[in-house]
Amino acid sequence: MIEIVKHNFWTVVLVLNYLLAASAAATILSKNINPTKTISYILTLVFFPFLGLIVYYFFGQEYRKNKIFNRKHILNQNIIRSLQSDFELDLGQMAKLDDFLGDKIKLVNLLKKSENSPLTLHNDVELLINGDVTFDYLLKDLKAAEDHIHLEYYIFNDDSIGTEILNILCEKATKGVAVRFSFDSVGSKLSKATRNKLRKSGVEFYPFMPVLFKKFTSKMNYRDHRKIAIIDGKIGYLGGINVADNYLNNRKKNKHFWRDTHIKLVGEAVKPLQVHFLTNWEFVSGQRFKVSKNLFPDLSATSGEVAVQIAASGPDTDWANIMEAIFTAINTADEYVYITTPYFIPNEQIITALQVASKSGVDVRLLIPKISDSWTAKYASNSYLESLMEADVKVYRYTKGIIHAKTITVDGVFSSIGTSNMDYRSFNINFEINALVYNKELSRQLENQFMEDLKDAERVDFERWKTRPFHQRAKESYCRLWSPLL
Template identity: 55%
Template structure:
């Protein structure tokens, strides 16, 4: 005991490195992205104790894990029937090809993919800020007759959040089934509001609570989705959370974001996706009835897929969809993202596209809401600029939109950023739209944002200070851990 007491620090250091080397071996066997692997190894070996804590909190891999099983929902007879009804026949596939004209093969459409069924009869409304979104949303909530489902990364009981939660409590007291899933890391709701929610009959569950020791190691895997389904007929998806930050009338800093309001067949995959999250977060065996998948009378032809990705999917579906869209482009690629911390595949695809004389433009914020993310993003821009990609920094406020439009016939709006976390770690959802009028509107919105952006000059950017480049390099190294 005397020896232990006199050499406690050396013993702890030795124990740290035994555990660290064990973790390094585990990381190497996982065959992760080399950059991510190197980042974790450096943290583990250079920062005693802190490195182990970082790895425990953020480094564990749960993709394909049984804890995220979707079978409880997908195996239910009602859901199986809905999935079957969403499968397109040969005639409908030909109709999609006709809608896309000569560029119908731009994106390999995964008609029969379990994760993202192609739907045809949809009405889609593009929303460009939180003020417009919440105005539409409150109108739809007031008209709800059967159920309201919400799944959000951020819900705060500030001005807009309190207004929304109060309205949901009111609808619950009217007999409407209201279910809410909140991410336990992103959301912040007071005990008083939680009590009111419970008393009103609203069912609310936190996604992977982090207050318990058994779940602490999973705080890295967050539900970053923003989904609303009302009566199985109306769906919302996009980048706008429930917080005053997203509402310009309540926010000092201008916030530009993009969201979609959907009516039609595509609401059904959104509903199924919500139920898979609800099943996991609630731990309850919910019997799903036909009432959650009503018929609709939408006649518009807007081909649309709901693509989801996360630790419950075998592949990085959204990243792969973006990659395929970029590599199949023949004319233009316009991307807006608040955080540009991509993998090598996306960087290479954009470089090749630009060097092939395609019109490739990317908008990122000039001033981010995270200094680490800002410097990490900036560290990647020189690679784009030297390949001929036009990069713009949005300077009107903060741009949080996650959009892409390719060749004027394919567009995506959703929750996924162009970063490691969205591609590989978080639960995300994007709408993939294959319709020219919608893509033209999305392109016009991109061009409007260009007017509030400053184009980066390659030579000036290349000559930024060594101090700035050093900070960017450190932030970039930390990027896989963000």
């Protein structure tokens, strides 16, 4: 028997591969997931022996249903009820909000039902354009921290700007400020010397789901793609800007201009942001966290009245909250939808919503990069453009550099700023967080910035696009086949 196996080793291995592939295919079919994704996985299993099994093992497991993420010990029902009672709007406030939002009140109700995400009213929101401005604000607030600093980032490098922030964290920790720092193991680069320095200074830090051989796992599933900073439970930051030198345009000469958007929150919206940070902290640290009042200070004196909901999604949520919010926002649009995203690999629901909105007379505009840091994502994105332009969606490609902002503004009423791209990975796989803002002034600012960005963009001509070379179309088709796995 052993001799037979030796003489037919590769045949035996190949048969074993296809037996395992058949089992994996049966599992995929039984889940009744998106047909495109199902076909992509099955074709990979059939035509790429061994490699297909590896791809399925790393990318095909559905952890949302398996619940491997430690389910929100911090978010017990008492805390949820307590937070919601803090934010409960009276009848007069709700009536004003109904009049202001119209059909978009559906967004508020959607998140309240699917994620227990309360609508917060007493907030100030400041739009921050690009890394230089954002880091100036963040550094100033970090230096002024008195009680605690919480950071959660997908990319945090110990380069120039990273070291500047890390030095503040170390200094604050030595002075008694509680510093908790979570970073994604795949996205971030922190040297052993940096980690030792943080440890000696008293900074608590943990990597999110550590992996080996990071060079080969840049697209590993279930990454923490969030960019969150919380200072003293009163000030919060979130958006598209990671901590790395390539996000700076003025301080260091980079290969490309980097265009991005972040926001600074002051007020009640920091509380749900804090809850999401603490939920993640329990997971990465393996510790049960004791909630204290200093983490959720009284913010009733906040002068602003900007309505904000914090929408988070990931394998720990039962619903694709951010995708559903975007879908609802598009469907309730009456005048315009302006979308900026660095990665546009949408699902069928979003494609249909954009097409229907445009065909019904809504001004739908999409801004994506012309220069991308991923050629597969670029060609996959391009494969969707023709069907959108057929429905009169206006498509623009940013030419000044790399556009990394992840924003949506609708009808001068609703805006979304956060970490989520318009792609399958952000909608279903990675941990993401967005601020949904219901405010005319912020919508106006975001609309003005969108129009400024269009000055550094080229509109894709539909007639010329239809005649693009065959080899480009072939690349698009190939990359689109893999798009559910990107």
